[in-house]
Amino acid sequence: MYAMEKKRIVSPINLREDRLPPGQRWISAPIVYDIVESIPQWDIEKYRFKVFGLVRNPLEFTYAELLELPSVELIADFHCVTRWSVKEIQWEGVQTSYILNLAQPDPRAKYAMIHCLEGYTTNMPIEYLFEEDTILAYKMNNSPIPLRHGYPLRLVVPKLYAWKSAKYVHAIELMEEDVPGFWEQRGYNMRGDPWKEERYW
Numbered sequence: 681m682y683a684m685e686k687k688r689i690v691s692p693i694n695l696r697e698d699r700l701p702p703g704q705r706w707i708s709a710p711i712v713y714d715i716v717e718s719i720p721q722w723d724i725e726k727y728r729f730k731v732f733g734l735v736r737n738p739l740e741f742t743y744a745e746l747l748e749l750p751s752v753e754l755i756a757d758f759h760c761v762t763r764w765s766v767k768e769i770q771w772e773g774v775q776t777s778y779i780l781n782l783a784q785p786d787p788r789a790k791y792a793m794i795h796c797l798e799g800y801t802t803n804m805p806i807e808y809l810f811e812e813d814t815i816l817a818y819k820m821n822n823s824p825i826p827l828r829h830g831y832p833l834r835l836v837v838p839k840l841y842a843w844k845s846a847k848y849v850h851a852i853e854l855m856e857e858d859v860p861g862f863w864e865q866r867g868y869n870m871r872g873d874p875w876k877e878e879r880y881w
């Protein structure tokens with residue numbers, strides 16, 4: 681028997697002529713940015729990922745259950761608002777569209793808040809979670825995501841600046857109103873489209 685080929689998604693942006701957003705430059709590897717100095721070694725047995733808020737079917741997964749869900753490989757560029765970009769990072773995980781379809785968003789749900797284990801939060805319009813290249817990744821460059829790059833689970837949203845690609849994700853909350861997350865409360869943009877240079881305010 682042959683193992684089924686994993687679906688491979690190349691972010692459509694990587695094929696565009698304006699692939700490098702305005703005001704950015706390429707560097708070779710992502711620089712670690714964290715709002716706290718040290719990240720604990722999370723207890724994976726106690727870890728849960730949740731979807732809550734305006735959904736008909738709230739969800740809760742163990743890490744082992746997440747690994748059982750249909751997964752994709754994603755190749756996508758990564759753009760930090762501090763003006764560096766990294767080409768073609770390879771991720772593996774579950775499309776957020778798949779998870780949200782299981783959760784069945786209430787029609788009033790228009791925005792999402794991403795909640796992270798160390799207390800970081802970030803908000804975005806719900807549409808970005810239905811993009812085919814938005815995933816909850818548990819692997820980076822063919823290995824489990826390194827601790828400082830977001831283990832055990834990281835949101836990857838190639839169409840937005842990297843501060844929206846939340847590390848150490850433990851929940852997605854769906855909301856009717858747009859509520860600012862950690863950096864958004866400190867002046868970062870509520871959407872953050874790099875091609876429109878939506879950096880601050």
Ligand SMILES: Nc1nc2c(c(=O)[nH]1)N[C@H]1C(S)=C(S)[C@@H](COP(=O)(O)O)O[C@H]1N2
Nearest residue numbers: 710711712713714715796800829843846847
């Ligand atoms: N949980 C969490 N996610 C986060 C951050 C953070 O401080 N905490 N920083 C963001 C910022 S500003 C950037 S640029 C990227 C950096 O990703 P890296 O640390 O994997 O290079 O993570 C984003 N996701």
Ligand SMILES: [Mo]
Nearest residue numbers: 713760761843
């Ligand atoms: Mo950033």
